[in-house]
Amino acid sequence: MSFLQSHAYYIGAFGLVIIGLFIVLAKRNLIKVIIGLSILDTGINLFLISIGYIRGGTAPIFSRPGIEPAGMVDPVPQALVLTAIVIGVAVLALALALAIQVYRHYGVLDLRKMREQRW
Amino acid sequence: MIIVVSLLVLVMLGAAVAALVFRDLLSAVIASCMVSLLASILFFFLQAPDVAMAEASIGAALITAVFVIAIRRTSRYEE
Amino acid sequence: MRSIVSLILLVVIAVGFGLALLAIPFGAAKTEVGDHYTANGREDTGASNIVTSVVVGYRAFDTLGEITVLFVAALGLGAVVATGSRGNDRREIEPASLVLKTGCRLLFPLILLFGAYVFIHGHVTPGGGFQGGAIIASAFLLVYLGCRGRRIGRISSTVAESLSGLVFVVMGLLGLTVGTGYFLSNFMPHGVLNQVWSAGIIPVIYVAVGFKVGSELAGVIDKLVEETG
Numbered sequence: 001m002s003f004l005q006s007h008a009y010y011i012g013a014f015g016l017v018i019i020g021l022f023i024v025l026a027k028r029n030l031i032k033v034i035i036g037l038s039i040l041d042t043g044i045n046l047f048l049i050s051i052g053y054i055r056g057g058t059a060p061i062f063s064r065p066g067i068e069p070a071g072m073v074d075p076v077p078q079a080l081v082l083t084a085i086v087i088g089v090a091v092l093a094l095a096l097a098l099a100i101q102v103y104r105h106y107g108v109l110d111l112r113k114m115r116e117q118r119w
Numbered sequence: 120m121i122i123v124v125s126l127l128v129l130v131m132l133g134a135a136v137a138a139l140v141f142r143d144l145l146s147a148v149i150a151s152c153m154v155s156l157l158a159s160i161l162f163f164f165l166q167a168p169d170v171a172m173a174e175a176s177i178g179a180a181l182i183t184a185v186f187v188i189a190i191r192r193t194s195r196y197e198e
Numbered sequence: 199m200r201s202i203v204s205l206i207l208l209v210v211i212a213v214g215f216g217l218a219l220l221a222i223p224f225g226a227a228k229t230e231v232g233d234h235y236t237a238n239g240r241e242d243t244g245a246s247n248i249v250t251s252v253v254v255g256y257r258a259f260d261t262l263g264e265i266t267v268l269f270v271a272a273l274g275l276g277a278v279v280a281t282g283s284r285g286n287d288r289r290e291i292e293p294a295s296l297v298l299k300t301g302c303r304l305l306f307p308l309i310l311l312f313g314a315y316v317f318i319h320g321h322v323t324p325g326g327g328f329q330g331g332a333i334i335a336s337a338f339l340l341v342y343l344g345c346r347g348r349r350i351g352r353i354s355s356t357v358a359e360s361l362s363g364l365v366f367v368v369m370g371l372l373g374l375t376v377g378t379g380y381f382l383s384n385f386m387p388h389g390v391l392n393q394v395w396s397a398g399i400i401p402v403i404y405v406a407v408g409f410k411v412g413s414e415l416a417g418v419i420d421k422l423v424e425e426t427g
Contacts, residue, residue, distance in 0.1 A: 005121045010219045012128035012161065016154070018212050019135040025204040029197045031144055031190060035151050038182060039135055042158050045174070047219075049165050052232070055225035059166045060236055060248035061324060062391070072248070073166045074232035075239075079252040083264045085173050086328050086411070089182055090271035093418055096189040097275040100422075103193040168324035169249045172316075176332035181415060184339050188422045 009050040016043025030099050030109045034092065041088040045081045052077035124164060131157040142197045148186045155179040244388030244397040245321035253326070254400045258382040261403075262366065265410060269363065272414050276421050294346055302344030309337035317408030321397045327404040331411025338416040342423055350420055355413045362410035369399050369406075 020043055023036025052074035058067065060075040103109055131154055138150035155178035162171040227233075235256065239248045243255035253261055294302075317330025341348055370382040377385025382399075389396035 004125055006224045007219075008121065008124050008128055009161065009165065010222075010224065012131055014212075014215060014219055015128075015132045016135055016158075017215060018208070019132070019139060021208060021211065023139055025208060026201070027139075029144070031186075031193065032147065032197060035138055035144075035147055035186070038151055038178075039138060039154055042155055042174075042178065045170075046158055046161060049162055049167050049170060050224070051222065051228070052167075053165050053225055054227050057166060059168050059324070061168075062240065062246040062248075063323070069236040070233075072236045074227075074229060075235055075248045075252050076229070076232050078167045078170050078249050079257065081167075081170050082173055082249070082253060082326075082328060083260060085170070085177055086264055087267050089177050089415075090268045092182055093185050094271045094275050094278075096185055097278045097422070100189055100192050101278050109193055169247075169326060169329070172325060172329040173332070176329055176336065180336050181332060181339070181419075184419065185422065188419070192422075 009046065009053075013043050013047035013050060016040070016046065019043075028111050030102065030111060031096075033111075034095050034099065037095070038088070038092055041084075041092075045084055045088075048077050048081050048084070124161070127157055127161060127164075131161070144190050144195055144197060145187070148183060148190065151186075152179050152183040155182070240391060243384055243400065244391065245400050246392050247321050247324065247326075249324075250321045250326055250400060250404070251397070254321075254403050255384060255397075258370075258403070261407070262370070262382070265363065265366065265407065268411065268414060269359075272418055275418055279421050292346075294344060299345050302340055306337055306341055309340065310334060313337065313408070313412065317404055318401065319394065320404040320408075321400045322392055322394065327407030328411055330404075330408040332415065334408070334412030335415035335419065338412075339419055342419065350416060352417075352420070355417045355420070358413040359410055359417065362406040362413070365406040366403055366410075369403060373399070 016039055020036045020038075020040030023039065024033055027033055027036065054073050057071055057073040060072045060078070062069075099109065102114070106114055108114065134150045134153040134157065138147045138154065141147045141150065155174060159171045159175040159179060162174055235252055236248050239251045239255075240246065243251040245251040245255065293299075313330045313333035313336075315330075316325040316333060317327045320326035320330070338350060341350075373383035373385050374381050377383040384398035384400070386398040386402075388398055394401065
């Protein structure tokens, strides 16, 4: 139980990274591979945020007048993950546009069949 | 408290395995949207409200919409 | 051959990542940079949301780089998906029912208002430019899905995107010349804490970022939705 209490978020991030990596390595459909990339991205962001957590800390916002700055969680991983989420959506949108163009050119989305056709 | 977090992590991993297994690409995209939504709730439990809002609005709404539009312009079923 | 190599790669990465995760203590204080930012963030930047003061105050140059990456990705997407004509509907779009159309028309300004609230108050409450911009893009997505056949103007979205990017860079250059002498310095007065008009140039930059991200993501969806089937 104490192992679960201290490692629940780590198990989630680890599971997402491994499942996302398995989809990218083993699946043949191009859009399935891009779905795996999205799951991998979410797993890495969860891992970064769970590193910056401090036990008993609150969110880093001075919303009420009586909050001490010593009892806050780390704000730097949250700023980095904010950037990472936006860049992730930009990369995924561009990857899907390229997948649409590949389908328009080849007619199939299967990676093995694309390797056989020559230019 | 830890029971709620463990349950959410379990459902999130189950949704990720469902995105791996489904052959219908539309169902796999909805499963990945559910992964994003549950990750957004876990971000809130980790005391990060800005990141939770960003993940919920960008990851769960816009990425799913772009995926569905791309599936509509290509094929729907795997192979 | 390929499946064996990928399986070995997966096992190696799983073992390495798992051992690294077991060695990191969960919930312990690890760095000192975060303590410096939470202790001195209010005096240095004037924002009460410390994540905003890190993103737009201490590390504003990284945010400029991130906006550039988003811009280049949207540009690449527009170049790849470009077809010949834009307004030709090759097949008949069936019109939406009256309930759907009225509901979408009623919800659209409310969602825009909420998105604008989120990015205007980015330095006081949780939120900011990126979240507000994504909410605004979702409002345009609702219009595409509900009232079919309506498009946003291509010229107005491009002009809004370019002007807001220009506002960011001009504020940075003003900090170089007028302010304390370095790019993107906080040269406007800090004001009273926890009010909307405070924190120097942070609200101005976040409003520009909100407009830019919103019009950019709405333009991305507009370029992808072409009625070619």
